[in-house]
Amino acid sequence: MxxxxxxxxxxxxxxxxxxxxxxxxxxxxxxxxxxxxxxxxALPPPKPxxxxxxxxxxxxxxxxxxxxxxxxxxxxxxxxxxxxxxxxxxxxxxxxxxxxxSASHEGGTVKANGVDEIDEALKQxxxxxxxxxETTAGVDASANEACRLLAIDTSHLHAQNEMRRLFGRAALEQQDDDDPAAPNTGGNRRQQRRGQQMGLAQALRGQRAQGGRAGGLSAIGLRRNIFIQGKEEWPVSTSGGLGMEVVEKRKDGTVEYRFVHNGAYQDVQSQFESCVASMDPNRLVVLLQHNPYHISTLLQVSEIAKQERDHTTSGDLLERALFSFGRAVHSTFSKNLAEGKARLDFRRPENREFWLASWRYMQNLSMRATWRTVYEWAKLLLSLSPDHDPYAMWLVLDQYAIRSQQSLDYLNISRNKALQHAHDDMPNVALSQGLAQYRGGDKSKGKQVLFTAIGRFPWVVARLMQELNLQPPPGIWGKEPRTDREKLYTDLYATRAKDLWNTPEFSALLTEIASALPPDVPSADPDTTDIALNEARHVLLSDQPALIALIPRAYTSQLTSSSDPMPPPDSIASYQTSAVIPSRQPQPDFTSATSNLRELQGLYTFFADLFPWFNPSGTDGAAPQPSEEEIERRIQASGVSEDVIVERTQRMMELQRQLIGDVHEDGDDGFPGGLVGDVEAANQIRLRQAMVEDDDSD
Incomplete structure (x- = not known):
């Protein structure tokens, strides 16, 4: 009032x-x-x-x-x-x-007898x-502040806006020139690959209406989307039955939503599962032609295009999926998202598809270095479930923030009391807070924060300096992570954040602060907490084989589908599909087989780092077998327990048997040509079966 x-x-x-x-x-x-x-x-009033x-x-x-x-x-x-x-x-x-x-009018406030009448009226x-x-002022102030900090600016969710700010409209025109359907005069191999990409892209554009602009999606429908700005060449079709409804309006002001599938959409979902079980990617392409905005099919075909190194088509399909999500959102979702109050329950499979599409889209944007857009998407995923953080966004949010020049925003978010419980023991958060403080202008405070962080996690800085080819000072020299969780945090930060420190200024800063650390500082107690499910899911989706080997066997054994990686144990199924399973023995999802191959490669990397003589291919020129004393010495120097080595050896052999078992007698390797390769790739797997024969006899 x-x-x-x-x-x-x-x-x-x-x-x-x-x-x-x-x-x-x-x-x-x-x-x-x-x-x-x-x-x-009674006289008429004067004219006002x-x-x-x-x-x-x-x-x-x-x-x-x-x-x-x-x-x-x-x-x-x-x-x-x-x-x-x-x-x-x-x-x-x-x-x-x-x-x-006697009345005083001062600044629009009427005072009588020394009492402010406006304040009195407000009180009444x-x-x-x-x-x-009583009022709600001061109640859950930290939680309300967290909602404000997690508010999303939907204009920063569109990569075109950032590219236009950075490079002008010429950048968008250059994107059109990079279209896979454009002619190419390169070498034969490039022409062949470009032809394959053009074939897949053209197949997915088969529903494009003729007539140019008037035949495509409406201009208003293309622009008015909170997630993705649509493209005119996309097929003209509805979302197919995808919608959103309100689940609960909570007392703290947040609103929980859920994506829903109607009957027609559920029928298409059953067809999708049948196509996946058939192991025929062509059936998925045909299904997508008839249902161009079906989320699961878009995600699966996008992953196929990614494995074929057709990142343009892969990113286009991800954008189409997010565009379909944007058309289906509730009328109040955009407002609550802009206020940081929109929530999604990760236990629902329909919601998990939005997480997966957003994550893969972020990875695609990272290749274009549109870091401001990537940071906004990362903050969006965190805001949808800040208490559980199902994709462990705290492991990477700091690097996105610093790259996008959002250091102050990240400092405010990471220091909020309602959000601190999710990242108390993460070294990347502590180190990035100091770096963000230093880059933000408060250099003295930044150095103090960095000094404290390096003292808490010296092994992370030792590994980081190794990546930067710097000589570790005595205070951190020889420091190694003591548990799998510490090693996971160390490798994640060292490999991802090394570019942030790889400048003369920041490399000198890191060396200066690390040198000031006394060499006799006692190390903190080791982090005995097991790797959490959300962290394992984060590593698996990061597509780094060396880190996948660190994921516990209890998690990797649950990987059955790439369209829903590592679902939570308390998943809530809204409906049951009636997929038609082929008469032959059902085969695993071909993308999960690709994940098994990546996990096997990660195990190879783990053993190659542990034992220099490790040779999984069994080819000539291998190093001579070491003595038992040498093996024991290497194990003790690494700090890895023997139980872990035995467990990973067994897992490696199991993966080898699974992948070799997928090779049929007729020479078909069971995978589409662009995913794993031809029969030669399967023969390479056969060669690796000869490894660790001594362990097999034990």
Whole structure:
């Protein structure tokens, strides 16, 4: 409520009180005077000035559109109707008496008897609106601040906006020139690959309407999407039955949503699962041609294009999936997302597809170095479930923030009390806070934070300096991670953040602070916490084979589909599909077989780092077998327990047997040509079976 409306209501309330008082104290002579004044009030009122009318109009707008924030509670008041009064001169007498009062008007505030009347009115409205007179100010202030910090600016979700700011419109024209359907005059191999990419891209554009701009999606539908700006060449079709509904409006102000599938969409989902079980990628392409905005099919075909190194088509399919999500959102979702109050439950498979599409889209954007857009998408995934963080965004949010020049925003988010519990023991957060503080201008404070972080996690800085080809000082020399979780954090940060430190200024800063660390500082107790499921999911989706080997066997054994990697154990299934399984023995998802191959490569890297003589191919020129003493010495120097080595050896042999078992006798390797390769790739797997024969006999 505006101050004008409050003053008006207060004046009317005072007039009523004075009228009642005068009715009791008036005499017969005053009543007679009142009768004489009736004729004077019957005269037509003077014509108001244009400025007065303008003021009344503004006052009416304020009454209708504005609200007063009373003690943290938004209080809205309707316009009160004028109080009917009799045609007497009592209001006139009231005005005369009021003129004699000592009233001060200062800054639009009316004061009488030393009491601020506006504050009094606000207090009364607050009490009447809340019942008990209490407000919500100060209640869950940290949680409310977290919502404000996690608010999403949807304009930063569009990569075209960032590229336009960085490079101008010429960058967007260059993107069109890089279209896979464009002619290429390169070498034969490049022409062959470009032809394959053009074939897949052309197949997916088969539904494009003729007639140019008028035949495509509407211009309004292309632009008005909170996630992705659509493209004219995309097929003209509906979302196929994808929608969103409100699940719960919580007491803290957040709103939980869920994506829903209608009956037609569920039928297409059953067809999708049948295509996956058939191990025929061509059936998926055909299904996508008839259902161009089916999310699961878009994600699966996008992964196929990615394995064929057709990143343009892969990214285009991911954009189409997010565009379909944007068309299906609830009418209130955009507003709550912009306020950091929108939530999605990761336990629902329909919601998990949005997480997966967003993550893969972020990886695609990273290749274009549009870091501001990537950071906004990462913050979006964190805001949808900040308490659980199913994709472990805290492991990478800091690097995206620094690369996108959002250091201050990251400092505010990471230091919020309601969010600190999710990253207390993460070394990347502590180191990035110091780096962000230093880059933000407060260099002395930044050095102090970095000194504390290096003292807590010296093995991370030792590994980072190894990546930067720097000589570790005595304070951190020889420091190694002691558990798998510490090694995972160390390798993730050292391999990802090395570019942030790989400048003369920051390399010198790292060396200076690390050299100031005393060599006899006792190390903190080892982190005995196991790798969490969300961290394992993060590593698996990061597509780094060397790190996949660190994931516990209990998690990797659950990997059955790349379209829903590592679902939570308490997953909530909204419906059951009726997929038609082929008569032959069902085969695993071909993309999961690719993940098994990557996990096997990660295990090879692990053993190659542990034992220099390790030779999985069994080819000539291998190093001689070492003695048992040498093996024991290497194991003790690495700090890896023997149980872990035995477990990973068994897992490596199991993966070899699984991958070799997928090779059929007729020479078909069971994988599409672009995923793993031809029969030669399967023969390479056969050669690796000869490794660790001694362990097999044990």
């Amino acid at each position: 505006s101050s004008r409306a409050l003053r008006k209501a207060q004046r009317e309330r005072e007039e009523l009180a004075q009228l009642e008082k005068q009715n009791h104290e008036s005499t017969a002579e005053e009543d007679a005077d009142d009768d004489e004044a009736v004729d004077s009030t 000035s244009a400025f007065a009318l303008l003021g009344d109009e503004d006052e009416g707008d304020d009454d209708e559109d504005q609200s007063a924030d009373v003690g943290g509670v938004a209080v809205s008041a309707q316009r009160e109707s004028p109080v009917p009064t009799s045609s007497t001169s009592k209001p006139k007498k009231k005005k005369k008496k009021k003129g004699g009062k 409205l607050s009490t009447s609106g809340n019942g008990t007179g």
